[in-house]
Amino acid sequence: MVSRRQVLAAGAAGGAAALIPAGWAASGRALAAIPPLDAGDIPKYVAPLRIPPAMPAVATGPERDEYVIAVRQFRQQILPRPWPRTTVWGYGSTAHAGSFGCPAPTIMARVGRPVRVTWVNQLVDDRGDHLPHLLPVDPTVHWANPAGGIDHRDGHGRPDGSRLGYRGPVPQVVHLHGAHSAQESDGHSEAWYLPAARDIPADFALTGGAYAEFRSRFAERYELRWAPGSATFEYDNDQRPCTLWYHDHTLGLTRENVYAGPAGFYLLGGDDLPDGVLPGPAPGRDDPSTTGYHDIPLMIQDRSFTADGDLFYPGGYSSHPDGPVWVPGFSGSTMVVNGRTWPTFTVQRRRYRFRLLNGCNSRFLLLSVAANATARPARPVLPVWQIGSDGGLLPEPVPHERVALGPAQRVDAIVDFTDVPAGTELYLVNEGPDGMYGGGRPGVDFAPADPRTTGQVLRFVVTDATGADPSVPPEQLRLPSHPRLGAAQRVRRLSLNERRSGESTIMLLGVLDERGRGLPLRWSDPPTEQPALGDTEVWEVRNFTRHVHPVHLHQVQFELLGRGHSGGVRPDPGDRGWMDTVLAYPWEVTRIKARFDRPGRYAWHCHLLEHEDNEMMRPLNVLPRGAAAAGDGGSATGDGGAASAPAGPGSASTPTG
Ligand SMILES: [Cu+2]
Numbered sequence: 001m002v003s004r005r006q007v008l009a010a011g012a013a014g015g016a017a018a019l020i021p022a023g024w025a026a027s028g029r030a031l032a033a034i035p036p037l038d039a040g041d042i043p044k045y046v047a048p049l050r051i052p053p054a055m056p057a058v059a060t061g062p063e064r065d066e067y068v069i070a071v072r073q074f075r076q077q078i079l080p081r082p083w084p085r086t087t088v089w090g091y092g093s094t095a096h097a098g099s100f101g102c103p104a105p106t107i108m109a110r111v112g113r114p115v116r117v118t119w120v121n122q123l124v125d126d127r128g129d130h131l132p133h134l135l136p137v138d139p140t141v142h143w144a145n146p147a148g149g150i151d152h153r154d155g156h157g158r159p160d161g162s163r164l165g166y167r168g169p170v171p172q173v174v175h176l177h178g179a180h181s182a183q184e185s186d187g188h189s190e191a192w193y194l195p196a197a198r199d200i201p202a203d204f205a206l207t208g209g210a211y212a213e214f215r216s217r218f219a220e221r222y223e224l225r226w227a228p229g230s231a232t233f234e235y236d237n238d239q240r241p242c243t244l245w246y247h248d249h250t251l252g253l254t255r256e257n258v259y260a261g262p263a264g265f266y267l268l269g270g271d272d273l274p275d276g277v278l279p280g281p282a283p284g285r286d287d288p289s290t291t292g293y294h295d296i297p298l299m300i301q302d303r304s305f306t307a308d309g310d311l312f313y314p315g316g317y318s319s320h321p322d323g324p325v326w327v328p329g330f331s332g333s334t335m336v337v338n339g340r341t342w343p344t345f346t347v348q349r350r351r352y353r354f355r356l357l358n359g360c361n362s363r364f365l366l367l368s369v370a371a372n373a374t375a376r377p378a379r380p381v382l383p384v385w386q387i388g389s390d391g392g393l394l395p396e397p398v399p400h401e402r403v404a405l406g407p408a409q410r411v412d413a414i415v416d417f418t419d420v421p422a423g424t425e426l427y428l429v430n431e432g433p434d435g436m437y438g439g440g441r442p443g444v445d446f447a448p449a450d451p452r453t454t455g456q457v458l459r460f461v462v463t464d465a466t467g468a469d470p471s472v473p474p475e476q477l478r479l480p481s482h483p484r485l486g487a488a489q490r491v492r493r494l495s496l497n498e499r500r501s502g503e504s505t506i507m508l509l510g511v512l513d514e515r516g517r518g519l520p521l522r523w524s525d526p527p528t529e530q531p532a533l534g535d536t537e538v539w540e541v542r543n544f545t546r547h548v549h550p551v552h553l554h555q556v557q558f559e560l561l562g563r564g565h566s567g568g569v570r571p572d573p574g575d576r577g578w579m580d581t582v583l584a585y586p587w588e589v590t591r592i593k594a595r596f597d598r599p600g601r602y603a604w605h606c607h608l609l610e611h612e613d614n615e616m617m618r619p620l621n622v623l624p625r626g627a628a629a630a631g632d633g634g635s636a637t638g639d640g641g642a643a644s645a646p647a648g649p650g651s652a653s654t655p656t657g
Helices: 004-013 146-152 211-222 254-259
Strands: 065-076 086-093 104-110 115-121 174-177 230-235 242-248 263-269 295-305 334-337 344-348 351-358 365-370 380-382 384-389 392-400 403-405 410-416 425-430 456-463 490-501 504-512 518-520 536-543 549-553 559-562 581-584 589-595 600-606 617-622
Touching: 065 104, 086 104, 086 263, 104 115, 174 230, 211 230, 242 254, 242 351, 242 410, 263 295, 263 351, 334 456, 351 403, 365 384, 365 456, 403 410, 490 518, 504 600, 504 617, 549 589, 581 589
Parallel strands: 065 115, 104 263, 295 351, 344 456, 365 380, 490 536
Antiparallel strands: 065 086, 115 230, 174 242, 242 263, 295 334, 351 410, 365 403, 365 425, 384 392, 384 410, 425 456, 490 504, 504 518, 536 589, 549 581, 549 600, 559 589, 600 617
């Protein structure tokens, strides 16, 4: 049993790396390995902020833009010199060897024009042999499990005695997070594929259980058959302009695949506002090298490193004798923005648009702009004007002193440096916790992140403006109105639960039983969330755990209706836009509304990647009209102010009005 005291002691000795508070680790011995690189020894604000360029396309045209994007292994200067470059994985265009990066180049898309991407798994060495994972892989969780062959893929594997666990070829599949994708292009967790390597053992499964079905569906729709080691997805871009991101989504391996680096932004532009109203531009595909950017994505991630500058992720952690075992949460010891630890960004005295993304595995961020990097509580000196959330612009700009950002969430924000004297240094600071988040206020309900390390994110150095700023000040900005969803046909009552599993406590999604208690279900249990095509549903998600979980639904952008003990508390202004990931607070009911208008197999899950990878994910199957099965967790409609009363287990009933 790891006590809080032991963990803190280990953290102090090891540079507060890989904290696993008692709340995350209900069992297991003390950490077997503490990374030797002390984050306090890394100088901050040395390297300039990296701004991911636009992803090169292989073809553009009126019908669609086409890309061929691979994931490869390479080295990138993430820590400041003289530390060596870090070996990472990342995406880039196969037609441009220099384009690979972490984060990857940004895919620039437009509403109404589809994007087709062939995603290639190129985790192979120079000879074409497979590369093993950069990090320990627990083969015993419910995961892709290629070594299990056709019969045991997408199941639990066996430990093979290695402390690093599975060392075979690494499965990959890409999910465009927040996209309104057809099922075959969604990046389903069981649609993974191995690289087309020379040395794959003959008894391995080359693809996940859903791959062949989605390959046929894609071939039927587009007359294009996926090549081995790849999948081609088409994104229709038939949704509001917004900030999406793409990342790996392999069953039971997402935490380590994403941690190793593969992720990028996908900016869906449109004409919801005239050009120039918002700060811009963002990087474009054919920009001259002198272009100044004022619309900048910031992917914020926590990472730990070894003394050699390699990525560190805990392995061999538990008492399990046979190899690495899943950890219930992860907190890195450094903050990495756009692929560099604690970068510095020279801004002009003008407005900037920042697409903030929390790309951490488990860490919650509480961000503000302060003049003092280490004072706590932080004293914000500039408001962060939120203009959008996951799914597009908000009804109106919302000024925040502090912005809360859970894993996978995006905040589209404007920061106005116009009145800041040149020469001023400001800091983006983080007061979220160095461990599991249960809600509440920093310094009152939990200790904020270490102000010397993970409590700092990015430095701004303000300089004079070199040109006029045509953008509208955020306090005068009028945002376009957006449609609200109509009445719901169904209310579904769902649960977030904590259960003992062997030596660990794991988190599970589920429904409610007849007494209104959480009835936890695993990924492989029969599907319960099966909306009828075209239906609008209210989901009431009861959190029976001590932790905040970011709940993500595929296919849809949803509205948050209410929170609180009965789900009747109106959302904060920043939560009144469209979202694909919502924070579900402990002991509260989080009520959301969504319309499911694409048929097929999708998923909903917790976006704490350690949770998602160990069963906190459930099928979301949208059924053709008339095919909605009984036992799909529905109940009478009730769109009003509060949660509906519990009914039978997974009971389904028709709407009453
Ligand atoms: Cu969770």
